[in-house]
Amino acid sequence: MSTELWTYLLVGLSFALYLYIGYASRVRDTKGFYVAGRGVPPVANGAATAADWMSAASFISMAGLISAMGYDGAIYLMGWTGGYVLLALLLAPYLRKYRRFTVPDFIGDRYASNTARALAALATLFISLVYVAGQMRGVGIVFSRFLQVDIALGVLVGVLVVAFFAVLGGMKGVTWTQAVQYALLIIAYLIPAFAIAFMLTGVPIPQLALVASDLPERLNQIQTQLGFAEYTQPFQNKPMLDVLAITAALMVGTAGLPHVIIRFYTTPDVRSARYSAFWALLFIALLYTTAPAVAMFARYNLINTLHGKPLDEVRQIEWVAKWEKTRLLAFVDKNGDGRLTVAKGNAFTMEGGKPNFDKPDMSNPNEVFVDNDIIVLSTPEVARLAGFVIALVAVGGLAAALSTASGLLIAMASAVAHDLYYRIWNPRAPERLRLLVGRLAMLPALGVAAYLGINPPGFVAQVVAFAFGLAAAGLFPSILLGIFDRRMNQQGAVAGMVVGLTFTACMIALMRSPQLFGTPQPLLKDFFGISAEGIGVVGMVLNMATALIVSRLTPPPPENIQQLVDEIRIPRGAGEALDE
Amino acid sequence: MNPQNPVRAYWRANLRLIRTLLLVWALVSYGLGILLAEPLSQFRIGTLPLGFWIAQQGSIYVFVLLIWLYAWRMDRLDREYDVHE
Known part of the structure; x- marks a missing residue:
């Protein structure tokens, strides 16, 4: 059977499976639609979170990026995994205990402010939109690379599949498809990685091959001969300070991404939220520790x-x-x-x-x-694997893109239908109407995602820095202080958010002005040596400092808010229903 | 405030645990993985420079372990202070 036939067959089968899961887990209430009825066991939620998090870029592009950067690729490896420690220790258990549906729910209620709620909802929408454009593009690319299908048609097929299971099954449908998608994408990533490790070093496990063979040494020698720096030599692409700032900004940004945070709302209790963070990072680590090995082997080869x-x-x-x-x-x-x-x-x-x-x-x-993309895409052929493995890589790439896109879709729908429509505009909306609005809110989001996937604006890659920057400077500190600082009040939090978001957005706009406004040179080269990718961490510090100072100069939050803070610090009672 | 005392003690114990684990988190990633990456390159783990291994492999293993440790310790703490589900 030809590779192309295998690809059609396996991709078709995987899509049929997603559609079936979506149909089987269709939901009838908002609790099912937004938080999967809070019945997802920790291991399943861990797998779903891993698929939710690992995007088309993690699957297709990351190893290639590291391969080109050598040591400095560590900013992505540490940045995109270290954030889970923050999430697991500082945010997830308490947000789960709060028993609501969204991130703006917590920010708006904790600070008794619809301004803060709307700011958080708009930040959620913006971050998710930036992200989803890349995912749909990823779907189109996989289709065109593996099946020579037109990118536009590929994007359209992807959008239709996601639309079906996300609109029908809401968070419940998304959760169970993501769990299956994780299994597919990790198998598809590991088989070629094991094969190329074995082919080049004789050790089949990439993580071991990395430390057990003389390949790193040989690669370093070749690099030096050809006039490159040694592959393992730190700070060849970026100075140490910038590496520090970017790593920190990616960590904090990861912890503040709404589509990741809401995954922890789906567990039955606080304990399961903690353990699902462990499973999530373990599952993510399987791919993230394999990627640098693939990067090095493929470069050598x-x-x-x-x-x-x-x-x-x-x-x-x-x-x-x-x-x-x-x-x-x-x-x-x-x-x-x-x-x-x-x-x-x-x-x-x-x-x-x-x-x-x-x-x-x-x-x-x-x-x-x-x-960069060739590093992952060509590995199965370089290692001379059979046609069905190449088809499997296509399935894995699609699974990575679709799982992330569907998680983002839920985050966007909830920001529009739950936070902006229900909580701010029409708090008297009955349950059935809220569910309907939630489903309808997905359609324009899908439309925009499809459009951006087919006509990618040149600046998409540039605005990803915005997504992490805004999550780091706007959402993360407001949630953190809301939990750990009882004295934090509305004035402090809103002032902090405004300062953090404004600073970060202005800095990125100045440093990325050629891509955004077409100026010949960036209006600002860097901020004391920190680039656009790392500026979010400065915004976060400014947000926190402002919030702490302003809150101490203004009256403490009312008694009922302080009780709310005491409430979320204790795990007991997370399973009880809220009367909404 | 008085009836809240055991709850306050639970929260303080939680904060202590978080502080310790985040200290390890920062030392491994920012400390060993970045700030000391160059001096650590003279040591090796197998055939790989140690600084490089920590930055691209070891730190991730430590992160996974830290999250597990937190969940496991908090299980015991929850029961000890009778605040578990």
Whole structure:
């Protein structure tokens, strides 16, 4: 059976499974729609959270990114896992005890302020929109790479599948499809990783192969010969201070992302919320500790296969020929010697972050362009795995993108239908109307996601810094102080949020002005050595400092709010129903 | 305030535990993984420089362990102060 046939078959089967789960777990009330009836066991919630969190980018692009960055790729590895420690120790148990549906629920009630509620809801919407655009694009890319289907058609199919199980099953349908999607994506990631580890080092487990073979040493030597820094040498792409700031900002941002936080509302009690954070990170760690190994092995293999080899000979290799066709791999014989040279610098001139394949960059000897995505996508072919494994990678990539998209969809629907419509605009809305509005709110969100997936604005990658920055500077401190500082009041929290959000948004806009406003140079290069990716952590500190000072200069929060804080600090009573 | 005393003690114990675990979290990730990454490169774990291994592997294992430790210790604390579900 051909690889293409396998891909159609496995992708079709996986989609049928998602649709079935969505239909089987359709819901009739808002509790089912927003928090899956609070009946999800910790292990299942852990798997769902892992799939919710690991996006198309984690699955397809992260290993390639690390491969290009060497040590400095650690900002993503530590940043996107370390946040779970904050989430598990500082936020999840207490938000679960609060027994509501959303993040703005807590912020709005705790500070008795609809301004704070609306700010939190708008931040949730913005963060989720930025994210979902990337997911839909990921679906389109997987379809086009593996099945040569038009990207637009791929995006449309993805949107329809997500629409079906998310609208019908709400959080309940999303939870159980995510749990299944985790299983698919991790199998699809690990099989090729084990194969390439075994092929290059003789040790099949990537995490062990990394420390047990002489491959790191050989790679470091090759890199030095070719004029690169050693692969394992820290701070080659970014200075230490920026690495610190970015890691911290990604950690805090991760902990403040609404679509991740709401997953912890679905557990039966506080204890299960704590344990599901453990399962979530364990499941995430399986992929996140494998990725740096794949990154290193694939880089070694790529340089070894290409450098110094005759161009005609290299093009005979099946996977090279295939990926050169897709332009994920491109060659240019700058010096006309018929052989490939791998060196520092761009093979082609970069225009707007993309290479212009008609214009070789003659300022350096490098003749090979490698797109980051190829590291994961080509691994099964490099390791000469069977056609059905390649099909499985397509299924895994789609599962990663769809699971994250559906989680984001719930977060957006709840911000519109629950926070803005029900809690602020129409608190008397009856249960059935609220459920209907929740379902309807998904449709425009899906429409926008599909549109952005098909016509990606050039600045999507740039605004992801916004998503983490806003979560770190706006949502995280307000929730944290609401739980741990009884004295924190409305004035302090709102002032803190306004200062944190304004500072962060302005800084990112100034530093990313070429992409956002088309200025020739960034209006601001960095903030005392901290780049746009890391600025959220400064915003967080400013938010907290402002909130603490203002709250101490204004009256303490009313008695009933202080009781609420005492209430959420105790696990008992999390299973009892709230009379809403 | 008085009837709340056991609850206050529970909260203080919780805060102590959180403080200890977050200290380890910060020391491993920011301390060993970043600030000391260069000096630690002269040591090796297997064939890999230690600083690099901590930054791309070890720290993640420690994070998983910290979350498990917290859940496990809090189980005992919840029962000890009779605030469990």
